[in-house]
């Protein structure tokens with residue numbers, strides 16, 4: 001059987017850690033790419049990972065490069081290229097720098113891997129994935145963004161810590177943009193099948209949701225030099241796995257919503273079925289009035305940011 005080819009653009013903290021998770025799960029062969037100015041850094045990280053393979057027992061060829069030729073005809077491309085925020089910054093502060101980076105990365109992916117499923121990670125996430133879709137011109141099913149898997153994982157971890165139970169038994173969903181406006185869905189949160197509202201008070205649940213919303217900033221303030229990478233990279237690996245193993249996972253993903261939820265052509269976090277075709281289906285839930293208002297508020301924030309990005313790129 002042919003192994004899948006997964007390319008990761010940006011060999012920094014999220015990119016290299018994603019390579020690690022993907023290799024450990026034997027998802028396929030991996031190409032780790034960074035800019036020419038990083039010289040041999042991607043090759044060094046790839047070789048280091050290859051040398052872990054006999055110990056950890058994974059069969060995966062991992063190469064590091066600064067040339068897109070090595071990424072040719074990838075099945076999946078994970079895009080982590082761009083700057084991370086530092087304490088005191090918001091994700092939106094990265095817009096100008098990362099929009100230019102994403103534009104050039106998208107042109108290269110379009111030329112080198114025209115059939116790939118592209119998973120964007122760079123921030124501000126929802127605007128970056130919108131730009132990736134626009135520049136590649138790929139079918140929207142094959143361009144998506146990672147945010148919801150991470151945000152939901154944070155929420156699930158906090159709930160497991162609160163209740164002293166296994167993370168495996170917490171099932172949850174968050175929707176909307178990757179930022180302060182993300183929308184919790186208590187009606188879709190359960191612990192071993194028991195609705196969360198029977199186990200945690202409304203007030204305490206709101207505190208946990210608030211910590212989740214600020215989950216990225218909490219890690220930034222602890223690290224001081226950059227942002228989270230173990231959990232974000234694990235989230236990307238789960239999405240890559242859904243594609244290369246055609247898992248049909250039901251997970252929250254930043255997907256292009258048009259008539260869905262009346263979004264009108266923007267990327268925003270929604271539950272989807274993810275398989276070899278990328279985002280194979282967007283699942284439309286009927287939202288309560290409160291959830292609908294919160295979702296619309298989140299979508300508006302995404303639209304406003306995309307408008308600012310378009311102006312910046314045009315000037």
Ligand SMILES: NC(=O)c1ccc[n+]([C@@H]2O[C@H](COP(=O)([O-])OP(=O)(O)OC[C@H]3O[C@@H](n4cnc5c(N)ncnc54)[C@H](O)[C@@H]3O)[C@@H](O)[C@H]2O)c1
Pocket residue numbers: 009010011012013014015033034035038080081082083084085094098101104105120121122123124125146147150178226227228229232
């Ligand atoms: N969506 C999410 O949930 C999520 C989670 C964590 C981080 N992020 C974002 O991911 C991005 C990367 O974070 P990080 O911690 O890995 O940063 P990092 O600084 O460790 O790595 C970024 C890498 O991108 C490279 N790069 C820059 N321009 C490039 C280009 N044109 N082509 C290829 N590579 C290029 C840099 O050289 C660097 O090695 C940031 O924007 C961060 O905010 C998003």
Ligand SMILES: O=C(O)C[C@H](O)C(=O)O
Pocket residue numbers: 084085091123150178215216217219220227228232
């Ligand atoms: O918070 C950040 O800047 C990185 C990422 O979006 C995260 O949620 O960890």
